Amino acid sequence: MSLKITDVSVRDIRFPTSRSLDGSDAMNATSDYSATYVTIETDGGAGPTGHGLTFTIGRGNDLCVAAVKELARMFVVGRSLDDITGNFGAYWHELVAGDCQLRWVGPEKGVIHLATAAVINALWDLWAKQQGKPVWKLLVDMTPEELVRCVDFTFITDVLTPSEAVAMLRRVAPGKAAREQEMREVGFPGYTTAAGWLGYSEEKMRRLAREAVEAGWTHLKQKVGADIEQDLRRARILREELGWDRKLMMDANQIWDVDQAVSNMRRLAEFDPLWIEEPTSPDDILGHKAIRDRIGPIGIATGEHAHNRVMFKQFFQAGAMDFCQLDPARLGGLNEVLAVVLMAAKFGVPVCPHGGGVGLCQYSRNVVMFDYIAVSASLENRVLEYVDHLHENFVEPLVVRRGRYMPQVQPGYGVTMKPESLERFSYPDGAEWRS
Numbered sequence: 001m002s003l004k005i006t007d008v009s010v011r012d013i014r015f016p017t018s019r020s021l022d023g024s025d026a027m028n029a030t031s032d033y034s035a036t037y038v039t040i041e042t043d044g045g046a047g048p049t050g051h052g053l054t055f056t057i058g059r060g061n062d063l064c065v066a067a068v069k070e071l072a073r074m075f076v077v078g079r080s081l082d083d084i085t086g087n088f089g090a091y092w093h094e095l096v097a098g099d100c101q102l103r104w105v106g107p108e109k110g111v112i113h114l115a116t117a118a119v120i121n122a123l124w125d126l127w128a129k130q131q132g133k134p135v136w137k138l139l140v141d142m143t144p145e146e147l148v149r150c151v152d153f154t155f156i157t158d159v160l161t162p163s164e165a166v167a168m169l170r171r172v173a174p175g176k177a178a179r180e181q182e183m184r185e186v187g188f189p190g191y192t193t194a195a196g197w198l199g200y201s202e203e204k205m206r207r208l209a210r211e212a213v214e215a216g217w218t219h220l221k222q223k224v225g226a227d228i229e230q231d232l233r234r235a236r237i238l239r240e241e242l243g244w245d246r247k248l249m250m251d252a253n254q255i256w257d258v259d260q261a262v263s264n265m266r267r268l269a270e271f272d273p274l275w276i277e278e279p280t281s282p283d284d285i286l287g288h289k290a291i292r293d294r295i296g297p298i299g300i301a302t303g304e305h306a307h308n309r310v311m312f313k314q315f316f317q318a319g320a321m322d323f324c325q326l327d328p329a330r331l332g333g334l335n336e337v338l339a340v341v342l343m344a345a346k347f348g349v350p351v352c353p354h355g356g357g358v359g360l361c362q363y364s365r366n367v368v369m370f371d372y373i374a375v376s377a378s379l380e381n382r383v384l385e386y387v388d389h390l391h392e393n394f395v396e397p398l399v400v401r402r403g404r405y406m407p408q409v410q411p412g413y414g415v416t417m418k419p420e421s422l423e424r425f426s427y428p429d430g431a432e433w434r435s
């Protein structure tokens with residue numbers, strides 16, 4: 001019997017991270033990591049529930065909550081799960097394009113697309129729970145044809161067609177079982193941003209970097225962009241702690257113009273950064289390409305603010321991105337993530353998803369496992385971001401061993417929060433905010 005979706009509710013959950021400056025960067029000095037948290041109920045409460053979220057950094061949550069309510073009313077409540085997942089790509093298209101009045105406030109970008117992510121990811125969570133598998137395993141066990149049916153190829157067929165995608169997936173299928181076993185045994189390589197937040201003092205940063213090295217991390221990311229002299233000083237401290245065999249990455253969070261990015265990165269080049277992330281406006285594809293051409297061999301990483309598959313298509317076509325940092329809650333949920341993962345494989349760009357936000361590491365570990373096992377079949381230049389705060393609020397803990405992510409075990413997409421956390425951090429009425 002198919003599950004019938006009988007209700008969708010949405011909560012505004014905010015964590016006061018601005019008090020400790022966790023998550024701070026040159027553009028976002030005081031962010032409160034927040035989740036627009038969606039719950040899908042089935043069969044009048046008698047069936048399983050699906051949970052999804054989108055990430056904001058505070059006040060924008062009000063807007064996302066309102067957008068989720070509209071999408072849920074129009075496209076989710078009253079539907080059967082089998083009807084949705086039977087042709088998930090077509091359903092996704094209906095959600096993003098089926099109502100011209102909602103589409104107008106995107107299209108496929110901004111608040112409405114963030115809300116799409118929360119709803120779509122909650123549907124994936126529900127489907128995976130119904131199937132008794134974590135999302136990565138649900139994906140890995142699909143045939144190429146089943147996977148491709150989950151993708152909406154609208155606007156990307158000039159670079160990737162459904163039949164090409166099927167052929168790509170078939171080519172790597174013979175090694176899937178071995179790669180799955182490898183992931184279960186040794187996990188997926190990660191990097192930590194936990195020491196590098198811009199608001200942390202230099203003493204704290206040094207101490208956290210030292211602890212990160214002791215814990216086995218081989219890659220660490222530093223926030224830059226507020227002041228170049230400070231950036232140089234902090235990079236020196238990090239190199240003293242990391243040595244020169246470990247990798248150092250830098251993230252400017254969109255703060256520079258193109259020429260500024262070039263001159264600042266030429267100065268920071270002495271610290272041998274693997275990449276500079278979001279050196280300028282996230283929409284400036286040709287600007288990224290110009291920076292890349294002028295500061296090589298430093299790589300260009302971007303994507304956490306690239307709002308849809310068409311942006312990624314152009315970054316790939318322009319040769320403007322060396323590391324694809326897709327964000328699982330900024331793209332319109334997992335269906336669109338699949339489109340980007342497939343295009344990245346075709347263009348040979350490694351996928352290193354964005355994890356800096358509440359719930360993003362949880363989603364992204366499913367994405368990288370799937371990408372490695374079933375799509376790219378490569379670990380070259382691939383690392384998944386790790387931030388260390390707020391994980392205690394989720395039902396299933398993240399497991400990281402010596403800097404490597406272990407696969408999610410429980411069924412679903414991994415972002416189900418503990419009831420007590422939902423109560424405490426509900427905005428504005430939860431205990432955390434009332435006080």
Ligand SMILES: C[C@H](O)[C@@H](O)CC(=O)C(=O)O
Nearest residue numbers: 023024025028031355356
């Ligand atoms: C506001 C977020 O913490 C942002 O700094 C995250 C980010 O850029 C990253 O993790 O990368």
Ligand SMILES: [Mg+2]
Nearest residue numbers: 251277278304
């Ligand atoms: Mg970033």
